[in-house]
Amino acid sequence: MTAATYNITIEQGATWNLSVIYRAPNNTDGTPGAPIDVTGCVATMQIRTAAGAPDPAIITLTETSGITVGTTDGSFALMIDESDTLAFSTWTRAKYDFYITFPAGATRRLLVGTVTVIPTITDPTNV
DSSP states (O other), X not given: OOOEEOOEEEETTSOEEEEEEOBOOXXXXXXXXXXXXXXXXXXXXXXESSTTOOSSOSEEEETTBBEEEXXXXXXXXXXXXXXXXXXXXXXXXXEEEEEEEOTTSOEEEEEEEEEEEEOOOSOGGGO
């Protein structure tokens, strides 16, 4: 299964959230497929200035920092807090991808796309 392309926009200085449900392919009648059990999966998302850009990544999210992994519902909750997005001040466009690894070892890239940052105008320390 090829990764889905999903471009994201992050407002600098604000918390960013994305909910993802990993599903089987659509049914023949066009309805969404059943959620895939992600119990025990390891999840990683990285944002980089470009595909293949050298380390360090701009930010790395994992199930211990920014990703909540669901269970039989196939859900993932991704979050970057406002202090991290505030640091996104030297770039406005980058690339990301989101991988999961199942307990048996199979790895899937679920999402890939462009990240666009909307710079803040207001000084967030005065909000």
